Amino acid sequence: MKVLLLMISLVFIFIGYRFLFQSKKIIQGIQKYRYKMTAEPRKQELVMAKIMGILLIIVGLYYGLISVLALIV
Secondary structure, three states: OHHHHHHHHHHHHHHHHHHHHOHHHHHHHHHHHHHOOOOOOOHHHHHHHHHHHHHHHHHHHHHHHHHHHHHHO
């Protein structure tokens, strides 16, 4: 379970990284999936994607810290 928690935290960090640094690509991918077409993302959408990325990274770091502490103890 401890290793699974560590793997989940790495997934959260990876997804957060993608949202934070590749926002435009992620938004256009979602648009293509949902609407079958893409447009240039608005500034609000880019800011929201970056905020979501930061939050996902924070959650991933939190779970990672818990799993590392659980492995040590």
